[in-house]
Amino acid sequence: MTTPTLPESTMTPILVTGGSGYIASWIIKYLLEAGYTVHATVRDPAKQSSVGHLLKIAEQAKGTLKLFKADLLAEGSFNEAMQGCGIVMHTASPFVLEGFSDANEALVRPALEGTRNVLNAVNQCPTVHRVVLTSSVAAIYGDNEDILAVPSGVFTEEHWNTTSSVDHNPYQYSKAVAEREAWKLQKEQSRWDLVTINPAMVYGPSLTSGSQSASIDTLVQMGDGRLRTGVPKLTIGVVDVREVASAHLLAAFNPAAKGRFILNATELTMLKIGKILRHKYGSQYPFPRMEAPTFLVWAFGPLMGPITRDFVKRNVGLPLKFDNRRSRDILGVQYRPVEETFIEHFQQVIDDGLLKKKR
Structure with missing residues (x-):
């Protein structure tokens, strides 16, 4: 999919929360290139490692970027950045899958209260008409x-996650409770409307280097040999980050866009991802060539990392399928071949020095 065609920019700024993030950076890039004024919230506007890429994009684009400091857990933190904005894109939310001791504090509370704080600011800002x-x-x-x-x-x-909790799949739970809260707050008023973008696992090149994410971790493991003896028979939904960013923009400016939109190019097994990369890079890296028997993944997975036996039981060897028709028919999203997504993302992993070729 090429860069989305946007309406001619107006003087009304657009707010993007979590501006230095993976998806948000692409949203901001597209908006600035189209000439829009973007208010972006970040934790620290002076932190060059977080905002340097945004400033560089702004220098080369015809739009205007203004950075604001904001904290998901601080009530009133988004009020200044939101002043005069017509559209708010709320992307800021913690994406942490391991390494925390308190799931509620690390994931659920920031996602839920952050959404509440942003939308309470929307309620106080009369210029906002769409979130x-x-x-x-x-x-x-x-x-x-x-x-x-x-x-x-x-x-x-139409489906909602009702099986996750703060103790089981806390990240998934955080996304479900945050979105439910957003719909609740939207229905309590009539001035602004809400559209949600629900992407599957996001891959594709990042506008920053060396960033950490679950998708990058998967690609590094594919190439560093940890999975050479076999990958779990695991199916995931995948989508390119550029399509996700485009979907936000298409949803923002399309009056017909209402409700939720699944963003998913296709479903792939881990083995298929390995085959895509091996087709491009050959034997330069020890990509997996087979699927490990599920009983072995169940027995030894916990010894190799964050794969628990409960996860294996609930996910490995089981099908997965998404209906992406609303994103195509209403928003007009055109999905690029997933081969392009994975090859470009893996090449960035190489260029960023996260992998060495097999000797």
Whole structure:
């Protein structure tokens, strides 16, 4: 998909929360290139490592970038940045899958209270007419086994994640409770409307180097040999970050856009991802060539990292399917081939020095 065609820019600024993030950076790039004024909130506007890429984009674009300091947990933190804005894109939310001791403090409270604080600021800002919220398919399902309760065998925007909790899949739970809170607050008033973007696992090149994410971790493991003996028989939904950013913009400016939108190019097994990369890079890296028997993943997965036996039981070997028709038919999203997404992302992993070729 090429850069989305946007309406001619006006003087009305657009707010993007979590401006230095993976998805938000692409949103801001597209807006600035189209000539818009963007108010972006970040934790520290003076931190060059976080905002340097945004400032560089702004220097070369015809739009205007203004950075604001904001904290998800600080009430009133978004009021200044929101002044005069017509559209708010709320992308800021913690994405942490491991390494925390308190899931509620690390994930749930920032996601829930952050959404509440942003939308309370929207309620106090009379110029805002539309909010686009970055949610996730994690708000639609928690584990692959959830699809067994869906008669059609396909997840749609009608489905909600009801199986996750603060103790089981806390990240997924945080996305579900945050999105439910957003819809609750939207329905309590009539001035502004809400659209949510629910992407599957996001891959594709980042506008920053050396960033850490679950998608990058997967690609590093694919190339460094940790998975050479076999990958779990795990199916995931995947989508390119540029399509996710485009969907936010298409949702922001399309009056017909209402409700939730699943963003998913296709479903892939881990082995298929390995095959895509091996087709491009050959034997330069020890990509996996087979799927490990599920009983071995169950037995030894916990010894190799964050794969728990409960995760194996609920996900490995089970199908997964999403219906992305609303994103295509209403928003007009055109999905690029996933081969392009993975090859470009893996090349960035190489260029950033996160991998060495096999000797």
